[in-house]
Amino acid sequence: MSARLLWVLAGTGLLAVVSCGGRTPLAEGEGSGSGGYSGTGGGVGGVPIITGIGGAAGTFGAGGSGIGLGGMAGAPIGAGGTFGKGGAAGAAGSIGAGGGIVGCRSGAAAMGCPNLPLANEDVVDNMNDGDPFIPPINGRAGAWVSYHDATPNAKMFPDGLFVMSETGDACRCSAARATGGIFTIWGSGFSVGLGGPYNASAYRGVSFWARSTAGPTVIRVALPDINTDPSGGRCDPTGGAMGCFDHWGSRIMLGTDWIKVTIPFSSLSQELWGNLAPAFRADAVYSIQFNISVGSLFDLWVDDVALIR
Numbered sequence: 001m002s003a004r005l006l007w008v009l010a011g012t013g014l015l016a017v018v019s020c021g022g023r024t025p026l027a028e029g030e031g032s033g034s035g036g037y038s039g040t041g042g043g044v045g046g047v048p049i050i051t052g053i054g055g056a057a058g059t060f061g062a063g064g065s066g067i068g069l070g071g072m073a074g075a076p077i078g079a080g081g082t083f084g085k086g087g088a089a090g091a092a093g094s095i096g097a098g099g100g101i102v103g104c105r106s107g108a109a110a111m112g113c114p115n116l117p118l119a120n121e122d123v124v125d126n127m128n129d130g131d132p133f134i135p136p137i138n139g140r141a142g143a144w145v146s147y148h149d150a151t152p153n154a155k156m157f158p159d160g161l162f163v164m165s166e167t168g169d170a171c172r173c174s175a176a177r178a179t180g181g182i183f184t185i186w187g188s189g190f191s192v193g194l195g196g197p198y199n200a201s202a203y204r205g206v207s208f209w210a211r212s213t214a215g216p217t218v219i220r221v222a223l224p225d226i227n228t229d230p231s232g233g234r235c236d237p238t239g240g241a242m243g244c245f246d247h248w249g250s251r252i253m254l255g256t257d258w259i260k261v262t263i264p265f266s267s268l269s270q271e272l273w274g275n276l277a278p279a280f281r282a283d284a285v286y287s288i289q290f291n292i293s294v295g296s297l298f299d300l301w302v303d304d305v306a307l308i309r
Helices: none
Strands: 006-009 014-017 121-125 144-148 155-157 174-181 188-198 205-212 217-223 248-254 259-264 285-292 298-308
Touching: 121 188, 144 174, 174 188, 188 298, 205 217, 205 248, 217 298, 248 259, 285 298
Parallel strands: none
Antiparallel strands: 006 014, 121 298, 144 188, 155 174, 174 298, 188 285, 205 259, 205 298, 217 248, 217 285
């Protein structure tokens, strides 16, 4: 995966990606001064380089490359790659608890990238760290997984835990991608866990960006809650009138272009074949699912999943 330049906002637990992929090297003499902060005119696009990134006296000499890729929230950013002519990147401080990655490229806003989070969106995962686990923010904990029925000869990738896929899009680094088919029993899908049960009553819906590069595809976005998920203990996992898995959800059609989808909790409904509940329990949600219609070949991408305040 491409090297990325990162910075840590001390005390906030917020980790932002400044660049993704190659960049034009800074001119010799620019870059960090002693202690890791940028000197006069240094930094990237005016953004200072925070303590712990940059050698004690090194410069970003011509031809310099970015630091090595950092870890997840709570993991240290390892000593990085060299910045070119001048000192090597110093060992960085650790990422604070609750850290997450909230951007893709330096200057994304100036580029007019549409996938930046809005003020009322609490990002669950933007996938740019490349791993299947979500940042532990606002009490959430979980991972991306795929699932499918036992249709003979049908295949799905990834099968189980996700490894995020690079998009090739200038405004985003990575996304959750699922490809495969054709499943004919009950189908297939993938989901992101929130921690069970997660209290999402402070929010009014979910949003995400998505596309289908296999052509128009119908998916059902579902939110298992305490009444429909087997973990809630209020439905029968073996089926019947009290059967589990009749989750509250909404169907959407995806095409080949990236689109932003917003689904209010008030628009969710059950499919009326399992354990029926009077209302969706936003205070006890287990995951956000992206379920694929039976009988479909699919190549789905999902990015920038958020809860809407």
